[in-house]
Amino acid sequence: MTGMDPARLGITAPACHQPQVILQSTLPEKGPKWEREINPTIVTRLDTKYITYANVLKDAGYVTGHFGKWHLGPEPYSPLQHGFDVDIPHTPNPGPSGSFINPWNKEITAGFTLPSKPGDHLEDHLAQEACAFIEKNKNRPFLLNYWAFSVHSPMNAKEEYISKYKSIADSDHPQRNPVYAGMVKSLDDAVGTLVDCLEKNGLTGKTIVVFTSDNGGVGFYDNGGMAHKEYQGNPATSNAPLRGGKGMVYEGGTRVPLIVKWPGVTKANTVTTAPEECMDLFPTFIEMAGQPLPKQPLDGYSLVPILQGTKPFVRTKVFCIQPGYQANYSPPVYAPGATITKGDWKLLRFYGDNPDGSDRQELYNLKDDIGETFDYADSLPEITQKLAKNLDDYIARIQVVLPRSNPNFDPNVVRPPNKRRPSEPMVPPPDDGD
Numbered sequence: 001m002t003g004m005d006p007a008r009l010g011i012t013a014p015a016c017h018q019p020q021v022i023l024q025s026t027l028p029e030k031g032p033k034w035e036r037e038i039n040p041t042i043v044t045r046l047d048t049k050y051i052t053y054a055n056v057l058k059d060a061g062y063v064t065g066h067f068g069k070w071h072l073g074p075e076p077y078s079p080l081q082h083g084f085d086v087d088i089p090h091t092p093n094p095g096p097s098g099s100f101i102n103p104w105n106k107e108i109t110a111g112f113t114l115p116s117k118p119g120d121h122l123e124d125h126l127a128q129e130a131c132a133f134i135e136k137n138k139n140r141p142f143l144l145n146y147w148a149f150s151v152h153s154p155m156n157a158k159e160e161y162i163s164k165y166k167s168i169a170d171s172d173h174p175q176r177n178p179v180y181a182g183m184v185k186s187l188d189d190a191v192g193t194l195v196d197c198l199e200k201n202g203l204t205g206k207t208i209v210v211f212t213s214d215n216g217g218v219g220f221y222d223n224g225g226m227a228h229k230e231y232q233g234n235p236a237t238s239n240a241p242l243r244g245g246k247g248m249v250y251e252g253g254t255r256v257p258l259i260v261k262w263p264g265v266t267k268a269n270t271v272t273t274a275p276e277e278c279m280d281l282f283p284t285f286i287e288m289a290g291q292p293l294p295k296q297p298l299d300g301y302s303l304v305p306i307l308q309g310t311k312p313f314v315r316t317k318v319f320c321i322q323p324g325y326q327a328n329y330s331p332p333v334y335a336p337g338a339t340i341t342k343g344d345w346k347l348l349r350f351y352g353d354n355p356d357g358s359d360r361q362e363l364y365n366l367k368d369d370i371g372e373t374f375d376y377a378d379s380l381p382e383i384t385q386k387l388a389k390n391l392d393d394y395i396a397r398i399q400v401v402l403p404r405s406n407p408n409f410d411p412n413v414v415r416p417p418n419k420r421r422p423s424e425p426m427v428p429p430p431d432d433g434d
Helices: 053-059 122-136 159-164 166-170 178-200 278-288 304-308 381-398
Strands: 063-068 086-088 142-147 209-212 258-261 317-322 337-342 345-350 360-365
Touching (some): 053 142, 053 278, 122 142, 122 178, 142 178, 159 166, 159 178, 166 178, 178 209, 209 278, 317 381
Antiparallel strands (some): 209 258, 337 345, 345 360
């Protein structure tokens, strides 16, 4: 949204639905006894002082609409305060809080403009709301954010879709949960509705379409809330052959697809291995619209040269910084971490994760080992140290609040179950060294 690394903003965990308003990350004096490191506080709102791509495009004459999930804070931090003219369903909830099938939570339905009936699926309805926005504004420039609630908890789907995929439940494939498959099918349906709407209104040839995700699939939840108890023993999903999933800094948590259709520019069936991050979308959209970049810090790179085919890479390093503990994993607590990927090599740092409380590092060659199974950190110290320096330099540049040793830590205290934690001129980001 802003072109800035979430770690610079302090939004490093899904906490923006929390009631407490926190706009600045800080480091408490101590943490819970079961945590070796002190977690930085998590920012719980996207501050309106930051300029979003919606702000820029609205000022340029675009009508702007947001549909679906907005996990960045309620009023006065909603899409309406971040450059969007329309916000449906106008809720900060991370999910539909009950079911994807109508009847829905009242916080969801309060923002609807179209009628619905019992049995409707949330994504079907929101796609129709978005289509109405397209039809209303088809004769003027528009920006449409469609941020799907699905696939997300609660784990339920249309009965006919669960039945459709019932046969996968007894397979040996890692993707063998019919409920989750049904949820993905509803997401596919919503995308199809939007694409068909563009076609019906004669907009296909002059509309840029971008599809991506904010994280990898989830594989760690207790599936007690999974619709149909017979499927509760099946993992929700799998990112195999990638390691890990949502919330982790392994590839299964961070490697996601990016699909761009730019009529007259991108070529069908073109594939690139160029690395990108979601914060690259801010300068990309602004350049696509022919607008100047606003004056605020920028960590993203415009992907326009890659999409035009004039440059194979614009980003040489990818960073991921998650400075707080993450719960609900195996082992039960996943240590604070940060990563750098440069070329074929990826360094992972886990803060305070060695038995003596020092930081632990892992090094993988993603070209040969996409599953991150063979750790070279000890055997290739020069590469490890060089990447560690690059990571330190980047962290210092974006001023991340990092964890530190917890004076309250007691190794004999076990974490309770289900305890969750939850301006300078804008210039192209500098290279962070070799």
